[in-house]
Amino acid sequence: xxxxxxxxxxxxxxxxxxxxxxxxxxxxxxxxxxxxxxxxxxxxxxxxxxxxxxxxxxxxxxxxxxxxxxxxxxxxxxxxxxxxxxxxxxxxxxxxxxx
Numbered sequence: 001x002x003x004x005x006x007x008x009x010x011x012x013x014x015x016x017x018x019x020x021x022x023x024x025x026x027x028x029x030x031x032x033x034x035x036x037x038x039x040x041x042x043x044x045x046x047x048x049x050x051x052x053x054x055x056x057x058x059x060x061x062x063x064x065x066x067x068x069x070x071x072x073x074x075x076x077x078x079x080x081x082x083x084x085x086x087x088x089x090x091x092x093x094x095x096x097x098x099x
Contacts, residue, residue, distance in 0.1 A: 004056070
């Protein structure tokens with residue numbers, strides 16, 4: 001059985017469930033906490049199957065990740081002017097002594 005057939009079967013079952021919940025609401029009333037939870041759960045199932053159907057109708061193969069380009073980092077030293085306003089990590093500022 002294909003995924004489409006399985007989803008169609010599940011959708012039919014959810015339709016039956018929805019009709020049955022509707023009949024129960026008529027008999028028991030829709031104001032009770034239990035009945036509201038059953039209705040909410042049935043609606044949630046319907047939404048989940050709709051999302052699953054959208055996902056299943058999309059591409060079947062996962063997307064192939066694109067090859068990332070490698071960055072070449074030069075071996076030449078950095079320009080010292082880039083580091084004028086920084087502190088040596090863990091050593092404090094250049095013009096002050098540690099306490």
